[in-house]
Amino acid sequence: MPRATGASARDWIARSFTHVEDVLYVALGVLLAAGAVVLLADATLTFVANLVAGSLPAETRMKSRREMSMCHAISGCPVSERQTQCR
Structure with a gap:
């Protein structure tokens, strides 16, 4: 049991x-x-x-990596400012 x-x-x-x-x-x-x-x-x-x-916005489009790197190269902005200036 x-x-x-x-x-x-x-x-x-x-x-x-x-x-x-x-x-x-x-x-x-x-x-x-x-x-x-x-x-x-x-x-x-x-x-x-x-x-x-x-x-x-009238148009929304994400920038490609190439466009972003070109933006950084053209603007000459330092790495710390890249996020705010290159938009």
């Missing part, structure tokens, strides 16, 4: 760990979804505010 008691205790512990694991995964999923919603809402509000203010 001690064998049956030990097996039922193991089953109870295993089920308890499974339930705790399920609760933690659901909580992490809710936190992840809430974070995504907050980021999406912030980006939307920022976009709408810039759209209403008329401060959206």
Whole structure:
């Protein structure tokens, strides 16, 4: 009979760990979804505010590495100032 008691205790512990694991995964999923919603809402509000203010750029294009290095070479700016001057 001690064998049956030990097996039922193991089953109870295993089920308890499974339930705790399920609760933690659901909580992490809710936190992840809430974070995504907050980021999406912030980006939307920022976009709408810039759209209403008329401060959206007419054209947006990322400079290539070659263009950035040419900008640095032409301007002759020191390394510490390159990030602010060459835009």
